Amino acid sequence: MKTTTGGQKTSISMTHNILTETRFDSFDLTPELLQGLQHGNYEFCTPIQEMALPIALQGRDVAGQAQTGTGKTATFLVAMFKTLLSTPSGNGAKQPRALIVAPTRELARQIASDARQLGKFIDLKISLAYGGTGYQQQLDDIGQGTDILIGTPGRLIDFYKQQIYRLDCVQVVILDEADRMFDLGFIKDIRYLLRRIPKPTKRQGMLFSATLSYRVLELAYEHMNSPELVRIEPEQITAKSVNQSAFYPANEQKYSLLIGLLRTKNPKRSIIFVNTKKAGELVSAYLSANGFAPGVLSGDVPQKKRQWLLEQFQGTALDILIATDVAARGLHIPEVTHVFNFDLPQDVEDYVHRIGRTARLGSQGEAISLACEKYVYSLPEIEKFVGQKIEIMPMTEDLLPEIEKPVTRNPRWHGPSKGTTGAKGRERVRRVRQKSTAAKRA
Numbered sequence: 001m002k003t004t005t006g007g008q009k010t011s012i013s014m015t016h017n018i019l020t021e022t023r024f025d026s027f028d029l030t031p032e033l034l035q036g037l038q039h040g041n042y043e044f045c046t047p048i049q050e051m052a053l054p055i056a057l058q059g060r061d062v063a064g065q066a067q068t069g070t071g072k073t074a075t076f077l078v079a080m081f082k083t084l085l086s087t088p089s090g091n092g093a094k095q096p097r098a099l100i101v102a103p104t105r106e107l108a109r110q111i112a113s114d115a116r117q118l119g120k121f122i123d124l125k126i127s128l129a130y131g132g133t134g135y136q137q138q139l140d141d142i143g144q145g146t147d148i149l150i151g152t153p154g155r156l157i158d159f160y161k162q163q164i165y166r167l168d169c170v171q172v173v174i175l176d177e178a179d180r181m182f183d184l185g186f187i188k189d190i191r192y193l194l195r196r197i198p199k200p201t202k203r204q205g206m207l208f209s210a211t212l213s214y215r216v217l218e219l220a221y222e223h224m225n226s227p228e229l230v231r232i233e234p235e236q237i238t239a240k241s242v243n244q245s246a247f248y249p250a251n252e253q254k255y256s257l258l259i260g261l262l263r264t265k266n267p268k269r270s271i272i273f274v275n276t277k278k279a280g281e282l283v284s285a286y287l288s289a290n291g292f293a294p295g296v297l298s299g300d301v302p303q304k305k306r307q308w309l310l311e312q313f314q315g316t317a318l319d320i321l322i323a324t325d326v327a328a329r330g331l332h333i334p335e336v337t338h339v340f341n342f343d344l345p346q347d348v349e350d351y352v353h354r355i356g357r358t359a360r361l362g363s364q365g366e367a368i369s370l371a372c373e374k375y376v377y378s379l380p381e382i383e384k385f386v387g388q389k390i391e392i393m394p395m396t397e398d399l400l401p402e403i404e405k406p407v408t409r410n411p412r413w414h415g416p417s418k419g420t421t422g423a424k425g426r427e428r429v430r431r432v433r434q435k436s437t438a439a440k441r442a
Contacts, residue, residue, distance in 0.1 A: 029078070084171065101156065105132055139164055207227070212231065245390065248371055251373050283342055325345065
């Protein structure tokens, strides 16, 4: 591991060994915060934590770059708690002392979950503001006063304009996944919020991003107080702990190959990526007809169902999630052992984003792509972007089993029949098939 330091820029080259020898208890942290770290099984720092925490714990501004899944969230949360615990609030009205802005509601909820875990023994209230659901509940919760406000730009601005909370008491402001803020068109909203909190010299600012592009750096220098740049440079774009491979199936072989891989690999928890909602529905129908019970996440899934699916997937009730790229933005799911690209993405950066859902925090993971006739042209561009050849695997007989086709209502069917998932659904399908066969014989 090589470290170079010069002026206000610090960079480190990250190898496959994700944890360093630096312990969290080597920092000057309060007993309550150390207890929260111990409760969350945080013992040794990742490279971004090792490099950024000594700066941020002094109350200085940090702009950090690191791959997804390398511990950025814990970095800014530990520093935030240290600042809030060591600085008097002077805040009788219980206005937010820390503001954390995230690009997606899933990421905002994940940050809040991590914050509650690390702050389990700290008497600070954490509130959420994100779109899609829970409007009145969020409004009432924030209106009663809060210390740490986490949310997405649109809902945060909505509540601010209604004067549900003020921003003049903010002591710490954090922007997570700043590069994605630009991608999703939130930059005007971000500037709106940043211009209404105390000046950079009056509060601490932290910005974290997978890339510190020119536009992200411009935002940092405009709204932060001489931030120190900390870059964890990956030796390659994709994590070494992800084993990447691909198959060359014909279009009509894809469903059989996917089912064969699921049966052979028997993943503990897997995400299957598709390029369209229609493709996701078809994959779900084929899997359901062959004994699997997947969940499907697309951009138009209602927020309540979306949250329910993610909770089921994070628990033990659901072990296969089918998702489009739009739906998967900001997902941080632990212990995803396998990622399947049923459709190769047409954007090379989406490939990196997809396979980053596995092998998080140094664990091992596997990414398997089905480079079919329709999308195989994306493979050379992906290999060029990630800087490595993806191993092509042979399609053996055990990977191409005979499979059941989903029951269709008519030849133009594009999705699963109602009630065809789960044990009861599979029994219903069996009875339908028996009746159909009997009718043909008659």
